[in-house]
Amino acid sequence: MELCELTIHELLNRLAAGETTSEKITESVFRRIAGVEERVHSFITLLEEPAMEAAREEDRAIGQGVRKPLGGIPLAIKDLLCTKGIRTTCGSRILENFIPPYDATVVRKLRDAGAVFVGKTNMDEFAMGSSTETSHFGITRNPWDLERIPGGSSGGSAAAVAADECIAAIGSDTGGSIRQPASLCGIVGLKPTYGRVSRFGLVAFASSLDQIGPFTKDVEDCSVMMNVIAGYDPRESTSVPREVPDYRTFLGQDVKGMTVGIPKEYFIEGIDPEVSSAIRGVVKTLEGLGVSVREVSLPHTEYCVAIYYLIAPAEASSNLARYDGVRYGFRSRDGRDLMDMYKKTRSEGFGTEVKRRIMIGTYGLSAGYYDAYYKKASQVRALLKRDFDEAFRECDVLITPTSPTPAFRIGEKMDDPLQMYLCDIFTLSTNLAGIPGISVPCGFSGAGLPIGAQFLAGHFEEGKLLRLASAYEKHADFEKRRPAL
Amino acid sequence: MKITKKEVEYVAHLARLEFSETEKDKFTSQLNDILVYMDILNRLDTSGVEPMSHATVLSNAFREDKVVESIGVEEALKNAPDEARDCFRVPKVIE
Numbered sequence: 001m002e003l004c005e006l007t008i009h010e011l012l013n014r015l016a017a018g019e020t021t022s023e024k025i026t027e028s029v030f031r032r033i034a035g036v037e038e039r040v041h042s043f044i045t046l047l048e049e050p051a052m053e054a055a056r057e058e059d060r061a062i063g064q065g066v067r068k069p070l071g072g073i074p075l076a077i078k079d080l081l082c083t084k085g086i087r088t089t090c091g092s093r094i095l096e097n098f099i100p101p102y103d104a105t106v107v108r109k110l111r112d113a114g115a116v117f118v119g120k121t122n123m124d125e126f127a128m129g130s131s132t133e134t135s136h137f138g139i140t141r142n143p144w145d146l147e148r149i150p151g152g153s154s155g156g157s158a159a160a161v162a163a164d165e166c167i168a169a170i171g172s173d174t175g176g177s178i179r180q181p182a183s184l185c186g187i188v189g190l191k192p193t194y195g196r197v198s199r200f201g202l203v204a205f206a207s208s209l210d211q212i213g214p215f216t217k218d219v220e221d222c223s224v225m226m227n228v229i230a231g232y233d234p235r236e237s238t239s240v241p242r243e244v245p246d247y248r249t250f251l252g253q254d255v256k257g258m259t260v261g262i263p264k265e266y267f268i269e270g271i272d273p274e275v276s277s278a279i280r281g282v283v284k285t286l287e288g289l290g291v292s293v294r295e296v297s298l299p300h301t302e303y304c305v306a307i308y309y310l311i312a313p314a315e316a317s318s319n320l321a322r323y324d325g326v327r328y329g330f331r332s333r334d335g336r337d338l339m340d341m342y343k344k345t346r347s348e349g350f351g352t353e354v355k356r357r358i359m360i361g362t363y364g365l366s367a368g369y370y371d372a373y374y375k376k377a378s379q380v381r382a383l384l385k386r387d388f389d390e391a392f393r394e395c396d397v398l399i400t401p402t403s404p405t406p407a408f409r410i411g412e413k414m415d416d417p418l419q420m421y422l423c424d425i426f427t428l429s430t431n432l433a434g435i436p437g438i439s440v441p442c443g444f445s446g447a448g449l450p451i452g453a454q455f456l457a458g459h460f461e462e463g464k465l466l467r468l469a470s471a472y473e474k475h476a477d478f479e480k481r482r483p484a485l
Numbered sequence: 486m487k488i489t490k491k492e493v494e495y496v497a498h499l500a501r502l503e504f505s506e507t508e509k510d511k512f513t514s515q516l517n518d519i520l521v522y523m524d525i526l527n528r529l530d531t532s533g534v535e536p537m538s539h540a541t542v543l544s545n546a547f548r549e550d551k552v553v554e555s556i557g558v559e560e561a562l563k564n565a566p567d568e569a570r571d572c573f574r575v576p577k578v579i580e
Contacts (some may be wrong), residue, residue: 303525
């Protein structure tokens with residue numbers, strides 16, 4: 001087995017025992033990248049030289065007896081987190097040459113924890129998409145089937161972990177952009193509670209929904225990553241000053257007596273029968289562990305796509321107003337005057353999907369339409385959140401499919417934006433309610449494509465998710481596989 | 486029609502975007518489909534429901550009004566498409 005195939009916790013043990021070095025691990029990762037990256041295309045920017053240098057530095061620290069939570073572990077970072085001195089594009093032409101003068105808080109925390117950065121991963125432009133097909137830098141392919149999409153928007157991070165091009169990765173989730181690609185690539189992905197992880201230095205998409213989280217090969221690694229990235233940040237005004245538990249303590253805890261809810265609205269027409277059958281398998285496994293299961297109702301579920309696709313574009317249209325060709329990023333050379341420069345810069349710098357969402361958002365916020373669209377959506381959002389509050393009064397965790405289908409084919413939904421938006425039907429409401437959600441692998445389709453189960457819990461209850469997910473992972477009765485790349 | 490081509494042109498101006506005629510037609514039709522779908526929200530009576538703007542319990546986050554280190558002019562101008570005399574340079578605004 002190659003070192004790049006191992007998990008964080010396995011590698012930390014080997015490093016601590018002196019059985020391997022960060023240099024060897026990082027070399028293994030870059031050998032793998034050399035072998036598969038041409039086909040998968042997980043990365044926008046690779047950082048081989050600085051990574052090897054950082055690995056050797058971590059080896060020296062380990063040699064001196066320094067133990068860091070991620071000391072010497074090669075990670076990949078979604079290309080919308082600012083990395084000091086390293087180009088950060090957000091998958092867009094408008095930021096093609098942007099070199100941040102500072103590190104995002106999460107990046108700084110990972111550096112301080114001893115992580116080695118392999119590269120910046122591909123993504124849908126400004127995280128707007130469910131397939132990583134809207135990137136200005138080309139598409140990413142699903143390591144399980146190169147004719148299929150890896151999910152999105154953090155498709156590069158998910159594919160990189162699934163293809164062993166890194167040990168774990170960071171992504172962001174505004175409407176499912178961590179959980180859906182994790183599900184489609186057969187790995188673990190966690191979207192933490194809104195306010196749990198600092199977004200300082202994250203290129204903003206929809207500020208009331210965005211959250212940063214980890215992609216990992218197993219649940220234990222997810223808790224290791226959360227221990228590093230979670231916590232209050234005075235530089236981020238929505239960051240919540242609340243103590244961070246040691247997430248590893250939830251692993252392996254008994255789940256007997258926990259109550260799981262199955263929201264009936266999530267098992268609708270249009271959901272792939274192989275997906276619903278895999279989710280039933282998860283429920284059966286958990287019942288076998290003494291978890292009690294009940295059906296619950298989240299009656300406003302059918303409105304979540306409409307709410308989300310009004311609120312997220314409205315916030316995006318405001319956040320993306322900063323790309324004006326003045327202070328950083330691309331500027332069109334053809335502008336006759338200032339107004340013309342703005343329009344040409346934005347029209348040439350943004351791709352079609354980003355422009356479509358800016359248009360929806362601007363329309364929904366414009367005079368005469370604000371009440372009918374943005375305000376109405378924000379009111380229904382409040383009703384949707386109440387559904388969850390109700391459900392969590394009687395359940396510890398809710399279980400749903402992460403995605404209604406396994407990975408679809410490249411190009412299949414690109415000409416029909418509404419069909420693309422409906423891919424996120426099971427993940428959007430989590431962001432609207434601000435609660436945490438995790439996707440864990442729960443089987444394969446007949447065609448050999450991974451299927452993921454989504455676990456949801458109340459605000460700041462990541463511990464319950466990790467507890468249940470680690471129990472499920474240990475007892476899951478499907479055969480573990482690796483993508484045949 | 487929920488949205489006309491003329492409205493698309495107006496919204497594009499508000500958003501500081503410009504489109505070709507073909508793009509305008511395509512956007513008018515796609516935005517129309519999307520807005521028709523949004524009508525689903527009108528099935529619900531939301532009178533008296535307080536709109537939810539975010540998902541935390543926090544209101545305002547304040548800090549001490551104290552000068553702290555910042556990145557400085559040189560760093561701040563490094564990504565500028567055009568600059569002159571320690572300022573961002575833009576096309577002429579005043580005739």
